[in-house]
Amino acid sequence: MNPLYPNVARRAGHRCEYCRAPEAVFNFPFEVEHILPKSRGGTDDEANLCLACRSCNLRKSDRIVAFDERSGEDVPLFQPRDQRWDDHFRVEDESGEIQGLTATGRATVRILELNHPLQLTARLLWIRLQFFP
Numbered sequence: 610m611n612p613l614y615p616n617v618a619r620r621a622g623h624r625c626e627y628c629r630a631p632e633a634v635f636n637f638p639f640e641v642e643h644i645l646p647k648s649r650g651g652t653d654d655e656a657n658l659c660l661a662c663r664s665c666n667l668r669k670s671d672r673i674v675a676f677d678e679r680s681g682e683d684v685p686l687f688q689p690r691d692q693r694w695d696d697h698f699r700v701e702d703e704s705g706e707i708q709g710l711t712a713t714g715r716a717t718v719r720i721l722e723l724n725h726p727l728q729l730t731a732r733l734l735w736i737r738l739q740f741f742p
Protein backbone atom coordinates (compact mmCIF):
# COMPACT_ATOMS: atom_id res chain seq x y z
CA MET A 610 0.00 0.00 0.00
CA ASN A 611 1.16 3.52 -0.74
CA PRO A 612 2.69 4.92 2.47
CA LEU A 613 0.77 8.16 1.94
CA TYR A 614 -2.55 6.28 1.84
CA PRO A 615 -3.61 7.19 5.42
CA ASN A 616 -3.23 10.94 4.82
CA VAL A 617 -4.73 10.88 1.33
CA ALA A 618 -7.69 8.76 2.45
CA ARG A 619 -8.38 10.92 5.50
CA ARG A 620 -8.23 14.11 3.43
CA ALA A 621 -10.70 12.57 0.95
CA GLY A 622 -13.11 11.50 3.67
CA HIS A 623 -12.56 7.90 2.48
CA ARG A 624 -14.41 8.58 -0.78
CA CYS A 625 -13.26 8.33 -4.36
CA GLU A 626 -12.50 11.90 -5.33
CA TYR A 627 -13.84 11.33 -8.87
CA CYS A 628 -17.08 9.32 -8.47
CA ARG A 629 -17.49 9.83 -4.70
CA ALA A 630 -17.86 6.10 -4.07
CA PRO A 631 -17.76 5.44 -0.31
CA GLU A 632 -14.76 3.32 0.61
CA ALA A 633 -16.72 1.93 3.58
CA VAL A 634 -18.79 -0.35 1.35
CA PHE A 635 -15.75 -1.94 -0.34
CA ASN A 636 -13.71 -4.77 1.13
CA PHE A 637 -10.34 -3.27 0.16
CA PRO A 638 -8.73 0.17 0.45
CA PHE A 639 -9.07 2.67 -2.35
CA GLU A 640 -5.99 3.66 -4.31
CA VAL A 641 -3.66 6.63 -4.17
CA GLU A 642 -3.93 8.17 -7.64
CA HIS A 643 -1.48 10.59 -9.26
CA ILE A 644 -3.51 13.47 -10.71
CA LEU A 645 -0.59 14.37 -12.98
CA PRO A 646 0.73 10.88 -13.77
CA LYS A 647 4.30 10.05 -12.90
CA SER A 648 4.79 9.19 -16.59
CA ARG A 649 4.06 12.88 -17.34
CA GLY A 650 6.32 14.24 -14.64
CA GLY A 651 3.90 14.10 -11.71
CA THR A 652 5.39 13.75 -8.25
CA ASP A 653 4.48 11.91 -5.06
CA ASP A 654 3.75 15.24 -3.39
CA GLU A 655 0.41 15.10 -1.61
CA ALA A 656 -0.75 18.05 -3.71
CA ASN A 657 -0.59 15.70 -6.73
CA LEU A 658 -2.39 12.79 -5.07
CA CYS A 659 -6.01 11.89 -4.61
CA LEU A 660 -8.03 8.91 -3.46
CA ALA A 661 -9.60 6.91 -6.27
CA CYS A 662 -11.69 3.77 -6.48
CA ARG A 663 -10.38 0.96 -8.69
CA SER A 664 -12.83 1.80 -11.48
CA CYS A 665 -11.85 5.46 -11.69
CA ASN A 666 -8.14 4.79 -11.32
CA LEU A 667 -8.14 2.16 -14.09
CA ARG A 668 -10.14 4.32 -16.47
CA LYS A 669 -8.21 7.49 -15.77
CA SER A 670 -4.91 5.69 -16.26
CA ASP A 671 -2.34 8.28 -17.41
CA ARG A 672 -4.92 10.67 -18.91
CA ILE A 673 -5.06 14.35 -18.03
CA VAL A 674 -7.45 15.50 -20.78
CA ALA A 675 -10.48 14.02 -22.52
CA PHE A 676 -12.76 14.99 -25.38
CA ASP A 677 -15.90 16.95 -24.56
CA GLU A 678 -18.49 16.32 -27.26
CA ARG A 679 -20.46 19.50 -26.62
CA SER A 680 -17.54 21.90 -26.98
CA GLY A 681 -15.74 19.67 -29.50
CA GLU A 682 -12.46 20.05 -27.64
CA ASP A 683 -10.06 18.12 -25.49
CA VAL A 684 -10.41 19.58 -22.01
CA PRO A 685 -8.60 18.97 -18.72
CA LEU A 686 -10.03 16.22 -16.54
CA PHE A 687 -11.39 17.13 -13.12
CA GLN A 688 -8.57 17.92 -10.69
CA PRO A 689 -9.61 17.10 -7.13
CA ARG A 690 -6.92 19.30 -5.55
CA ASP A 691 -7.66 22.49 -7.49
CA GLN A 692 -11.36 22.20 -8.21
CA ARG A 693 -14.57 21.65 -6.25
CA TRP A 694 -16.59 18.55 -7.17
CA ASP A 695 -19.90 20.40 -6.82
CA ASP A 696 -18.79 22.99 -9.37
CA HIS A 697 -18.37 20.32 -12.06
CA PHE A 698 -20.85 17.55 -11.20
CA ARG A 699 -24.25 16.90 -9.76
CA VAL A 700 -26.06 13.68 -8.90
CA GLU A 701 -29.53 12.97 -10.26
CA ASP A 702 -31.48 11.71 -7.27
CA GLU A 703 -33.83 9.46 -9.23
CA SER A 704 -31.40 7.77 -11.59
CA GLY A 705 -28.21 8.06 -9.56
CA GLU A 706 -26.48 9.44 -12.64
CA ILE A 707 -23.63 11.90 -12.24
CA GLN A 708 -24.07 14.80 -14.66
CA GLY A 709 -21.18 16.95 -15.83
CA LEU A 710 -21.99 20.63 -15.36
CA THR A 711 -18.93 21.91 -17.24
CA ALA A 712 -16.81 20.73 -20.15
CA THR A 713 -14.38 19.27 -17.61
CA GLY A 714 -17.24 17.60 -15.77
CA ARG A 715 -18.74 16.12 -18.94
CA ALA A 716 -15.40 14.84 -20.24
CA THR A 717 -14.58 13.32 -16.85
CA VAL A 718 -17.97 11.58 -16.60
CA ARG A 719 -17.50 10.14 -20.09
CA ILE A 720 -13.89 8.97 -19.86
CA LEU A 721 -14.18 7.55 -16.33
CA GLU A 722 -17.55 5.97 -17.26
CA LEU A 723 -19.09 7.35 -14.08
CA ASN A 724 -22.52 6.24 -15.31
CA HIS A 725 -21.55 2.74 -16.39
CA PRO A 726 -24.41 0.34 -15.56
CA LEU A 727 -22.35 -1.28 -12.80
CA GLN A 728 -21.60 2.13 -11.31
CA LEU A 729 -25.29 3.09 -11.42
CA THR A 730 -26.43 -0.14 -9.85
CA ALA A 731 -23.98 0.29 -6.99
CA ARG A 732 -24.69 4.02 -6.58
CA LEU A 733 -28.44 3.50 -6.34
CA LEU A 734 -27.85 0.92 -3.63
CA TRP A 735 -25.53 3.29 -1.74
CA ILE A 736 -28.18 6.02 -1.99
CA ARG A 737 -30.81 3.67 -0.55
CA LEU A 738 -28.44 2.68 2.27
CA GLN A 739 -27.61 6.36 2.88
CA PHE A 740 -23.92 5.93 2.07
CA PHE A 741 -24.24 8.34 -0.86
CA PRO A 742 -23.88 11.20 -1.51
Ligand SMILES: [Zn+2]
Binds near residue numbers: 628664
Ligand atom coordinates in the same frame (compact mmCIF):
# COMPACT_ATOMS: atom_id res chain seq x y z
ZN1 LIG B 1 -14.41 6.36 -8.39
